[in-house]
Amino acid sequence: MSAPLTLPAPDASALVHSEHLRGLITAEIEAHQGWLPFRRYMELALYAPMLGYYVAHSRKFGRSGDFVTAPEVSPLFARCLARSCEDVLTQLGGGMILELGAGSGALATHLLQELAVLDALPERYLILEISPDLRQRQAQRLASLDEHLRQRVCFITELPAEGTFSGLILANEVLDAMPVERFCVWPDIPSPRVKQLGVVMHNGAFDWQARPAPASMRHHIEYLYQESGHCWPAAYCSEYNPMLAPWIKALADSLHQGLVLLIDYGYPRREYYAPQRTQGTLLGYYRHRVVQDLLLWPGLMDLTAHVDFTTVAEAALDNALALIGYTTQAWFLLDAGLEQVLAASPTDSMAAQLAQANEVKRLTLPGEMGERFQVMGLGRGLHAPIRGFNGQDLRSRL
Numbered sequence: 058m059s060a061p062l063t064l065p066a067p068d069a070s071a072l073v074h075s076e077h078l079r080g081l082i083t084a085e086i087e088a089h090q091g092w093l094p095f096r097r098y099m100e101l102a103l104y105a106p107m108l109g110y111y112v113a114h115s116r117k118f119g120r121s122g123d124f125v126t127a128p129e130v131s132p133l134f135a136r137c138l139a140r141s142c143e144d145v146l147t148q149l150g151g152g153m154i155l156e157l158g159a160g161s162g163a164l165a166t167h168l169l170q171e172l173a174v175l176d177a178l179p180e181r182y183l184i185l186e187i188s189p190d191l192r193q194r195q196a197q198r199l200a201s202l203d204e205h206l207r208q209r210v211c212f213i214t215e216l217p218a219e220g221t222f223s224g225l226i227l228a229n230e231v232l233d234a235m236p237v238e239r240f241c242v243w244p245d246i247p248s249p250r251v252k253q254l255g256v257v258m259h260n261g262a263f264d265w266q267a268r269p270a271p272a273s274m275r276h277h278i279e280y281l282y283q284e285s286g287h288c289w290p291a292a293y294c295s296e297y298n299p300m301l302a303p304w305i306k307a308l309a310d311s312l313h314q315g316l317v318l319l320i321d322y323g324y325p326r327r328e329y330y331a332p333q334r335t336q337g338t339l340l341g342y343y344r345h346r347v348v349q350d351l352l353l354w355p356g357l358m359d360l361t362a363h364v365d366f367t368t369v370a371e372a373a374l375d376n377a378l379a380l381i382g383y384t385t386q387a388w389f390l391l392d393a394g395l396e397q398v399l400a401a402s403p404t405d406s407m408a409a410q411l412a413q414a415n416e417v418k419r420l421t422l423p424g425e426m427g428e429r430f431q432v433m434g435l436g437r438g439l440h441a442p443i444r445g446f447n448g449q450d451l452r453s454r455l
């Protein structure tokens with residue numbers, strides 16, 4: 058398939074790669090009577106063994122990739138987060154850090170370096186990453202750390218056993234990379250008509266097809282509709298992450314005491330399912346461009362949806378976690394000590410000073426990552442405040 062006019066064309070080997078994944082997805086569509094729920098399409102496009110976007114060996118992160126995450130923007134992000142980690146580990150009298158979905162390993166690298174400066178190192182720094190390719194890249198990046206830091210890093214393949222983990226569980230932009238269900242609703246009276254969106258083959262290309270949603274999905278959408286507090290227009294389409302609540306439960310089960318820190322773009326439910334957001338939040342990213350056609354080039358572009366932070370909070374409370382805080386990334390970084398971190402990081406040239414000012418802008422300005430990204434803290438057995446959550450408190454908006 059050729060590139061739409063505004064997108065740079067993938068090279069020939071990338072297109073061959075995408076064709077292989079297209080073949081695999083096509084076979085699965087055929088094996089399912091010609092129709093695949095979008096959630097499964099997204100799961101294959103991102104995580105199919107050897108071929109999925111996060112699994113295959115493409116660049117992904119940074120300027121030459123498809124998107125830039127906060128740890129890639131600047132080490133300042135990790136250095137602020139280190140203050141919150143220090144608070145948790147000090148309150149618990151020690152403990153570990155577990156990072157989920159560690160990307161390029163940038164956050165782990167800078168966090169360990171800063172915690173060493175603060176004299177607040179965790180006993181171990183665990184990484185749980187589902188992509189074998191990224192695990193390898195993380196290991197390579199962390200190999201450059203000083204020996205006494207590197208020795209603390211340990212890759213794990215499943216969450217620590219029930220009730221055994223003490224410390225901090227950290228996930229930056231992990232929830233937005235989980236497969237979602239897409240739906241469309243006609244809010245008829247007395248009950249809405251709900252359709253599930255799936256992928257079919259049409260004239261040799263992937264296409265969308267809506268089918269009546271199964272009862273479990275219908276009930277979930279009716280719940281979202283009622284709880285959103287809005288009237289949706291006809292043919293209102295959006296998405297939800299069916300793994301969100303089970304994932305939070307799994308983290309809660311694992312946690313003996315400590316903090317779960319989730320950072321991602323998202324909204325409280327009322328904003329997520331606002332009537333004007335008629336196509337949801339799902340987007341594709343390719344070479345820093347937004348791709349509207351979500352079925353273009355499977356395996357070559359990222360697919361991502363915002364996080365419904367109300368569902369996260371509900372799942373946490375259902376599993377005996379306390380909602381410690383919910384705020385924007387800008388407020389979190391400021392309260393965690395961004396100004397002090399900057400004061401302790403003098404730059405030695407005008408160019409370096411400008412670069413640092415630029416990084417601060419990207420991390421904190423409302424039009425950049427400052428407000429779109431939000432931070433939620435879920436805790437157990439913590440009694441003192443955690444830096445990051447003592448500024449703006451958005452919990453009442455959930």
Ligand SMILES: C[S@@+](CC[C@H](N)C(=O)[O-])C[C@H]1O[C@@H](n2cnc3c(N)ncnc32)[C@H](O)[C@@H]1O
Nearest residue numbers: 111126158159160185186187188229230231234
């Ligand atoms: C958008 S990237 C973010 C990477 C990194 N945290 C950062 O901020 O640069 C999403 C990451 O989450 C990983 N991931 C997705 N689902 C996961 C899960 N259930 N458990 C652990 N990692 C997961 C992906 O493989 C990838 O490393």
